[in-house]
Amino acid sequence: MIRGALVALLLLAFGAVRVPIESSLAARHRSAYFHETRLGLDLREQIGQLGFLAALSGFRSLVADVIFIQAHVAWERTEWGRVLLLFREATTLQPRSILFWDMAAWHMAWNASVAARHDPSQPNEALRRKAEQEYFALGRDFLVRGIKNNPDRPQLYEALARLEKDKLGDHAAAARLYARAATLPGAPEYAERFAAYELSYAPGHERSAYAALLQLYRRGPRERLPTLLKRLEILEEQLDIPFDQRIPDGAR
Amino acid sequence: MIKPAVAVRGLTKVFPIPFRRTRVVAVRGLNLEVAPGQVYGLLGPNGSGKSTTLKIILGLVSPSSGSTEIFGRDSREVGSREAVGFLPENPYFYKYLTGAETLRFYGKLCGLSGVRLKSRTGELLELVGLQNARDRRLGGYSKGMLQRIGLAQALIQEPKLVVLDEPTAGVDPAGSRDIRDLILDLKRRGITVLLSSHLLAQVQEICDRVGILANGVLVREGRVEDLLAIENQTELILQNATPEVLNDIAALLKKSSARLIEQRQPQTTLERLFLEATKAPAER
Amino acid sequence: MSKSGHSRFSLTRIAALTGNTFTELVRLKVFYFLLIFALLLIGSSIFMAQLSFQQEFQVLKDVSLGAMSIFTSLLAIVATAQLIPHDVEERTIYTILAKPVPRYEYLAGKLGGVLLLLALSVVAMTALFLIALFVRQEMLVGVTLRQTSGLRPEQVQEAVRTLKASAFNVNLFPGIVVIYLKAALLASLTLFVSTFATSNIFTICVMVFIYFIGHLQAMAREYWLQQNSAGWIAKTFLALVALVFPDLQLFNLVDDIVAGTAIPGPLFAQTAVLGCVYISVYFFFAWVVFHGKEL
Ligand SMILES: Nc1ncnc2c1ncn2[C@@H]1O[C@H](COP(=O)(O)OP(=O)(O)OP(=O)(O)O)[C@@H](O)[C@H]1O
Ligand SMILES: [Mg+2]
Numbered sequence: 001m002i003r004g005a006l007v008a009l010l011l012l013a014f015g016a017v018r019v020p021i022e023s024s025l026a027a028r029h030r031s032a033y034f035h036e037t038r039l040g041l042d043l044r045e046q047i048g049q050l051g052f053l054a055a056l057s058g059f060r061s062l063v064a065d066v067i068f069i070q071a072h073v074a075w076e077r078t079e080w081g082r083v084l085l086l087f088r089e090a091t092t093l094q095p096r097s098i099l100f101w102d103m104a105a106w107h108m109a110w111n112a113s114v115a116a117r118h119d120p121s122q123p124n125e126a127l128r129r130k131a132e133q134e135y136f137a138l139g140r141d142f143l144v145r146g147i148k149n150n151p152d153r154p155q156l157y158e159a160l161a162r163l164e165k166d167k168l169g170d171h172a173a174a175a176r177l178y179a180r181a182a183t184l185p186g187a188p189e190y191a192e193r194f195a196a197y198e199l200s201y202a203p204g205h206e207r208s209a210y211a212a213l214l215q216l217y218r219r220g221p222r223e224r225l226p227t228l229l230k231r232l233e234i235l236e237e238q239l240d241i242p243f244d245q246r247i248p249d250g251a252r
Numbered sequence: 253m254i255k256p257a258v259a260v261r262g263l264t265k266v267f268p269i270p271f272r273r274t275r276v277v278a279v280r281g282l283n284l285e286v287a288p289g290q291v292y293g294l295l296g297p298n299g300s301g302k303s304t305t306l307k308i309i310l311g312l313v314s315p316s317s318g319s320t321e322i323f324g325r326d327s328r329e330v331g332s333r334e335a336v337g338f339l340p341e342n343p344y345f346y347k348y349l350t351g352a353e354t355l356r357f358y359g360k361l362c363g364l365s366g367v368r369l370k371s372r373t374g375e376l377l378e379l380v381g382l383q384n385a386r387d388r389r390l391g392g393y394s395k396g397m398l399q400r401i402g403l404a405q406a407l408i409q410e411p412k413l414v415v416l417d418e419p420t421a422g423v424d425p426a427g428s429r430d431i432r433d434l435i436l437d438l439k440r441r442g443i444t445v446l447l448s449s450h451l452l453a454q455v456q457e458i459c460d461r462v463g464i465l466a467n468g469v470l471v472r473e474g475r476v477e478d479l480l481a482i483e484n485q486t487e488l489i490l491q492n493a494t495p496e497v498l499n500d501i502a503a504l505l506k507k508s509s510a511r512l513i514e515q516r517q518p519q520t521t522l523e524r525l526f527l528e529a530t531k532a533p534a535e536r
Numbered sequence: 537m538s539k540s541g542h543s544r545f546s547l548t549r550i551a552a553l554t555g556n557t558f559t560e561l562v563r564l565k566v567f568y569f570l571l572i573f574a575l576l577l578i579g580s581s582i583f584m585a586q587l588s589f590q591q592e593f594q595v596l597k598d599v600s601l602g603a604m605s606i607f608t609s610l611l612a613i614v615a616t617a618q619l620i621p622h623d624v625e626e627r628t629i630y631t632i633l634a635k636p637v638p639r640y641e642y643l644a645g646k647l648g649g650v651l652l653l654l655a656l657s658v659v660a661m662t663a664l665f666l667i668a669l670f671v672r673q674e675m676l677v678g679v680t681l682r683q684t685s686g687l688r689p690e691q692v693q694e695a696v697r698t699l700k701a702s703a704f705n706v707n708l709f710p711g712i713v714v715i716y717l718k719a720a721l722l723a724s725l726t727l728f729v730s731t732f733a734t735s736n737i738f739t740i741c742v743m744v745f746i747y748f749i750g751h752l753q754a755m756a757r758e759y760w761l762q763q764n765s766a767g768w769i770a771k772t773f774l775a776l777v778a779l780v781f782p783d784l785q786l787f788n789l790v791d792d793i794v795a796g797t798a799i800p801g802p803l804f805a806q807t808a809v810l811g812c813v814y815i816s817v818y819f820f821f822a823w824v825v826f827h828g829k830e831l
Contacts, residue, residue: 015779061598061791096795330638338634344626348563360552361635
């Protein structure tokens with residue numbers, strides 16, 4: 001009896017000592033980008049009891065993989081609602097997988113949106129456009145959340161930049177995203193160049209775009225790709241750069 | 253002053269019965285001492301507290317009050333068990349070990365190793381008559397064989413005190429004879445033996461001293477001869493006595509104040525009969 | 537042996553008990569059942585990976601490491617739960633403790649046997665996992681070589697190098713070590729529970745419960761520490777969950793490692809130290825209950 005009470009006390013004392021330590025360790029894990037997304041209780045409703053238990057006990061990623069495959073199957077059957085739902089689950093369960101976010105956004109913004117735009121069952125053009133826009137927004141939302149979970153990886157910034165420029169036509173935003181991607185480890189060489197290109201398309205940013213392109217140009221012949229030269233020429237024209245300051249024709 | 257091998261002082265053990273308000277008093281105010289070199293028998297009916305007392309002496313159960321000592325060291329000290337061997341009642345060992353492995357395991361627990369452990373294992377298997385079963389798993393041992401391996405295990409580190417809880421329970425008469433011989437042999441080598449039993453005939457043969465427990469209380473204690481002797485009687489056993497001799501004796505008795513209480517043909521004991529019958533075919 | 541010669545702590549005795557416990561466990565049917573099942577699962581991950589789209593290695597690693605994690609944990613619980621009850625029931629414990637064996641050595645030997653068994657199981661599973669990964673990688677390298685047969689050799693080499701880099705990752709090893717630590721923690725906790733449990737079924741049930749709650753403990757803890765608006769009943773409940781149950785989620789690093797995160801060295805070290813502290817503290821609790829227990 002006495003020993004039982006003693007052990008209970010010891011257990012609580014141990015808890016009191018370790019809880020703050022664990023809390024800070026968990027925070028450090030989080031800031032090292034582990035466990036970013038918690039398993040919310042609403043998730044339990046989404047993936048069912050068994051899946052939830054499995055998710056809790058070391059099979060989290062596996063459940064995510066299975067759901068990802070299901071999403072793929074749903075895509076093949078063009079069940080867009082299911083694709084959306086399944087990708088939400090997969091990304092919640094495994095927020096560290098770049099592929100999940102990327103695929104989810106791609107399906108929404110590139111596939112589902114096109115299907116909605118040409119939906120034969122919807123005669124109203126305005127409503128079809130509205131649906132298309134909604135799928136763009138869903139794709140964007142996946143990438144924004146993906147970036148929040150993986151701020152250290154360049155791929156999702158790039159994906160979002162593509163979405164901004166190709167689907168939403170926001171070149172300034174695309175430029176910002178490419179520029180951000182370029183600063184991260186593992187970023188492709190072209191990210192910085194693309195940032196400058198996008199800026200050159202963004203109305204009102206001609207000056208800074210010109211400066212960025214010129215800076216790249218000055219790095220040497222390696223950077224002097226045809227598109228870069230073309231964009232520079234257009235900007236020189238737009239900004240009325242004096243001829244003696246323009247890049248020599250020989251470089252073209 | 254020479255320290256007793258075992259000393260029990262004012263020992264009481266109360267077992268609470270969980271979820272009920274009653275309790276069982278297994279041992280009540282027990283005092284006893286076992287002198288070194290003695291064979292001491294603890295007797296008593298089922299449930300009288302024999303096993304409980306032995307377990308307390310070995311530190312397996314803690315006393316409610318009072319204390320026990322082995323060669324002057326409190327039973328609660330682990331070191332007090334250094335020179336003690338114990339055979340619990342109805343012992344079971346790890347079924348997946350062979351006889352030899354079992355002895356090696358217990359030997360290591362007692363700090364033996366190497367050649368010494370190896371030779372000791374062989375010796376003891378020989379001593380308890382299990383050398384043929386040394387490489388068989390204990391799962392296949394009979395009850396009597398388990399009792400023997402238990403005995404061997406208790407002797408592994410050449411202890412100065414051996415505590416045996418019903419050493420002959422479940423053992424056939426020949427085996428039980430062997431065990432009794434073994435105990436007498438231990439005694440010859442100066443090893444103290446404390447055993448419990450309710451087979452009185454066997455105890456009578458080997459014990460120097462006995463204590464009788466009833467309901468946890470020590471009701472009798474003393475040397476076996478003292479306890480059993482009926483002082484005003486004498487027993488005569490005659491061989492080849494003719495009727496005339498018997499008549500003479502009767503006549504003599506008539507003249508004296510002595511009285512003949514009983515005259516009968518002595519019978520061999522069932523035990524002796526059993527031993528003769530089972531020994532014969534095996535040894536022929 | 538002199539009177540004062542008894543040592544309070546003897547590695548030989550613990551080693552004897554550990555070896556014996558290990559033998560006992562290895563001869564248990566449930567051990568083979570679990571191990572074979574885990575190995576089958578890891579082996580079959582090669583084929584499961586084929587079903588998946590675009591992420592061959594991730595599925596293979598998720599299946600294998602998931603299997604490893606759950607089977608070591610399960611094995612830790614099931615194996616440990618029956619050690620002490622079995623000895624008490626069969627009364628073998630009397631013969632052991634009647635020798636000059638302190639009770640903490642007995643417990644240490646039991647835990648040691650389980651930890652040894654777990655270590656060997658993890659090594660076996662890791663070996664099979666690496667083989668599966670290698671086989672899958674070679675299969676894919678073959679496919680890649682065929683697909684890229686027309687390209688320049690540098691490009692082919694580059695493709696193969698990328699493929700290999702995504703197959704094997706040194707970070708997997710710290711992840712596996714943490715899987716082992718989690719199982720060891722569970723073993724130590726099971727030993728503690730089994731010192732006061734009345735049957736091993738009870739112990740297993742309690743441990744399975746702890747296993748699930750342990751993965752949710754972090755949630756309860758953060759709610760308790762952060763939410764001030766909750767009522768006192770809810771707060772007390774959350775506090776109890778946080779204080780009593782271990783945080784097992786902290787030891788689930790493989791998911792993130794498979795997804796490509798590297799564990800920073802200091803963080804791994806801190807997690808490992810926390811695991812060892814858990815193991816020792818639960819062992820100490822087991823001793824507190826066990827050292828005065830009536831047998
Ligand atoms: N662990 C226990 N919990 C509760 N009661 C117990 C416990 N161990 C023994 N008892 C009780 O203590 C009493 C003495 O038991 P003990 O085993 O010492 O008897 P014994 O003399 O060895 O009997 P037997 O000849 O049958 O072996 C019994 O009434 C028994 O029910
Ligand atoms: Mg008894």
